[in-house]
Every structure is written in C-alpha cells, then in structure tokens.
Amino acid sequence: MSMKKYLALDSGGTKVLAVLYNEDFEPIRVARVGSFRDNTTPPELVRRNMDTLLARLELDKGSILDGITGLIDHTFYEQLREKCVIRSTNHCGEMEAGLHAAEIFGDGLLALSGTGATMFGRYAGKNCYAGAYGAAVSDIGSGYWMGREILNAAISDYEGWGEETLLTELVCRHFGFGKESPEETRKQLNGAIFSIYSRHDYSPCACVASCAPLATEAADQNDPVALRILQETGQVLGTMMTSMIRKHEIPSALPMTVSGSVWRGHRRLFDTFSACIREQAPERALLVPEFEPILGVMIRHWLQLHGKFDRADKARLAELYPEFRFSLRQKQLP
Numbered sequence: 124m125s126m127k128k129y130l131a132l133d134s135g136g137t138k139v140l141a142v143l144y145n146e147d148f149e150p151i152r153v154a155r156v157g158s159f160r161d162n163t164t165p166p167e168l169v170r171r172n173m174d175t176l177l178a179r180l181e182l183d184k185g186s187i188l189d190g191i192t193g194l195i196d197h198t199f200y201e202q203l204r205e206k207c208v209i210r211s212t213n214h215c216g217e218m219e220a221g222l223h224a225a226e227i228f229g230d231g232l233l234a235l236s237g238t239g240a241t242m243f244g245r246y247a248g249k250n251c252y253a254g255a256y257g258a259a260v261s262d263i264g265s266g267y268w269m270g271r272e273i274l275n276a277a278i279s280d281y282e283g284w285g286e287e288t289l290l291t292e293l294v295c296r297h298f299g300f301g302k303e304s305p306e307e308t309r310k311q312l313n314g315a316i317f318s319i320y321s322r323h324d325y326s327p328c329a330c331v332a333s334c335a336p337l338a339t340e341a342a343d344q345n346d347p348v349a350l351r352i353l354q355e356t357g358q359v360l361g362t363m364m365t366s367m368i369r370k371h372e373i374p375s376a377l378p379m380t381v382s383g384s385v386w387r388g389h390r391r392l393f394d395t396f397s398a399c400i401r402e403q404a405p406e407r408a409l410l411v412p413e414f415e416p417i418l419g420v421m422i423r424h425w426l427q428l429h430g431k432f433d434r435a436d437k438a439r440l441a442e443l444y445p446e447f448r449f450s451l452r453q454k455q456l457p
Contacts, residue, residue: 125187129424130180132193133220133417136163136238136258136267137329139172139196140417142444143180146189148421149443154179159196162257163238163267163328173199182207193420194220215423217416218243218250221382224419224449225412226432230377234364234396236356237383238332240265242364246373253367258328264360266385270334272352274316280348281312288348289341297337298330339388350391357392361399368403375404380412382419390452414440415447 127146132139137158143151156179157172158164164172176199182188183206190211191200203209215223221233221243233243239262241255258267277294279285291312292305298318300311319330341349364379379400386393400409414422418440425440426432441448 127189128187130188130191131417131420132195133420134159134194134196136160137332139176141176141180142417152180157325158329159199164326168326173202177206192424215420218245219423220416220419221380223422224382224414224416225380225410227378227380232377232379234360234381235383236264236360236385238266242367244367244371244373246377251367251371253363264356264363266332266335267328269338269352269356270331273334273337274331276348277312281309286348289344289346290337290349293337293340294334297334335385336388342389342391353389353391354395357395358399361396365399365403375407378408378410380410382412382416386451393451411451412449415449418444418447
C-alpha cells in the first residue's frame with residue numbers, strides 16, 4: 124500500500140510556505156518561496172515562484188496528493204492540478220490558521236501582522252474584519268507599513284530635516300551598501316533605497332516589508348526613533364482591534380491571539396498592543412500561540428481526521444516541526 128501524501132500551504136504577502144507530509148503527519152519535504160499574491164508581487168515573479176515551489180516539492184507528472192489544506196491560490200492550484208491528481212481540497216483562511224495555531228477552535232479574535240495586517244473576529248456565526256487595504260493604501264500596522272516608516276525615518280535623517288537615527292545605517296547595510304565606518308555607510312542611503320526597484324528575486328513591497336526587523340535591531344540599542352515606531356505600530360494595531368470589538372459588540376469572554384512575523388520583534392510592540400486590549404477588557408484572554416500558522420493549517424487537518432487535538436497530539440507536532448514554533452521575545456527591561 125503506497126504512502127499517502129498531503130500538502131499544507133500558508134500563502135502570505137512576502138512568502139509561501141509549503142509542507143508535504145504523510146498520513147502520520149511526518150514531513151516529506153518543506154519548501155519556502157516568494158509570494159503568489161498579485162497585489163504585492165509582479166506577475167512574472169509570481170510565475171517563477173510557483174515553478175520553484177513545484178520543483179522543490181518534487182511533485183512530478185502523475186503524483187497523487189490525497190489532500191491539500193490551507194491558503195490555496197487559485198492559479199497555483201490549477202498549475203498543480205496539471206501535474207498531480209488531487210483527491211481532496213480544504214481551504215483554510217488566515218483567521219482559521221491563526222486561531223488553530225493558538226488552539227482556539229471556536230469563536231475568537233486574531234491580530235495578524237506580517238507583510239500585511241488584518242484584525243479578524245469570529246463570533247456567533249459571523250466573521251468580522253478590520254484593516255487589510257493593501258500596500259497601495261499603506262496597510263497600516265503591517266510589516267510593510269513599518270518598513271515604510273523606517274525608510275521615511277532614514278530619509279529624513281539622511282536629508283537633514285529629521286531626527287538622527289541608527290536606522291539610516293541599518294537600512295544601507297540591509298541592502299548591501301555597508302562601508303567600513305557608520306559615517307560612510309550612511310552616505311549610501313540613496314543607492315540602497317533605489318536598489319529596491321531593480322531586484323529580480325523580491326518585489327518592492329517585499330523589500331520594504333523586509334526592513335521591519337531593523338526597528339528591533341535599532342531599538343535594542345535604545346534608538347528613540349525605532350522605539351517610537353514600535354510603540355506606534357503596537358498602538359495602531361491595538362486601536363484597530365478594540366475599535367472592531369466595539370463596532371461588532373464582541374464580548375470580553377472571547378479569547379484573542381496574534382499571528383505574523385511582526386510580533387516576534389521587540390517586545391515594546393506587543394506590550395503596547397496588550398495594554399490597549401487590557402484597557403478595554405482586562406479580563407480578556409490574550410493567548411500567545413505556540414505554533415506558526417502553517418501548523419495551524421495542519422492542526423485543522425488533524426482535527427478532521429481524528430476529531431481531537433490533545434496534549435499528546437500537540438507534543439507530537441512540536442517534536443516533528445520544531446522550526447515552526449512561535450514565541451515572543453522576553454519582556455524588555457524598562
């Protein structure tokens with residue numbers, strides 16, 4: 124009897140993560156490529172990313188997939204169908220993947236901040252949302268939005284009309300324009316920023332979003348501009364979430380969790396967000412997930428097969444996929 128194969132997909136604005144696994148949820152192959160989303164990625168790069176993913180998964184003509192679960196792009200699905208026999212498809216959105224990663228299997232709230240940012244809520248059979256208007260509008264509270272704030276801070280410093288910040292040097296080094304001294308490095312900002320538009324491996328949107336971790340790097344050195352950007356991001360995410368809660372009259376009994384790469388940075392962002400939530404409802408459970416969303420996708424499949432997800436099941440997935448554990452940084456000292 125041949126081994127069954129399943130595919131889990133997590134498709135975001137910067138990257139797509141795929142796990143090919145067997146009926147015991149053991150990994151066969153794990154692959155990561157650039158984004159499939161046409162609102163952040165040029166069409167020719169999307170096609171290249173799709174081809175690269177199929178090659179890395181080693182799915183040949185006639186391969187059989189017993190199931191696909193996750194955030195499934197339609198174009199990629201059609202391309203996959205040309206190569207593979209797909210026996211079942213189970214779409215799982217960002218909200219469900221994020222909630223499942225925190226072991227919230229009923230109603231709940233999710234603050235997603237990665238390349239993009241969306242506040243999700245599920246309550247009494249209805250879904251609600253806030254944010255997610257895309258990079259062209261700025262996608263406030265997202266990694267892309269943080270990247271723009273960082274780049275604008277560096278530009279205003281470089282041009283002499285803004286506050287001096289370590290971010291200027293860090294942006295230059297991030298894009299490969301570092302020199303021996305910080306002073307000489309800072310002079311390279313113009314070239315560093317314009318290099319974004321000539322990249323063939325990442326879209327401009329992904330390049331901007333990739334700057335978000337620089338805020339943490341600068342904040343760790345007590346850079347006031349970076350600390351302010353982190354606090355403003357946490358504040359705007361908290362305001363979006365609390366406004367959505369009020370608008371839809373969501374009770375404080377509903378648990379909340381977070382998802383996305385932005386949360387893994389400096390704790391000032393999460394602590395500012397948390398303070399906003401506590402101010403509105405001190406009793407609300409704010410859960411930190413133990414898994415990345417890709418495992419939330421796989422947990423959904425696990426529940427469908429086994430009807431449960433207990434402590435032993437959780438330990439099993441944690442053992443099989445240690446690279447997909449999620450954690451916040453330790454609390455920063457005042």
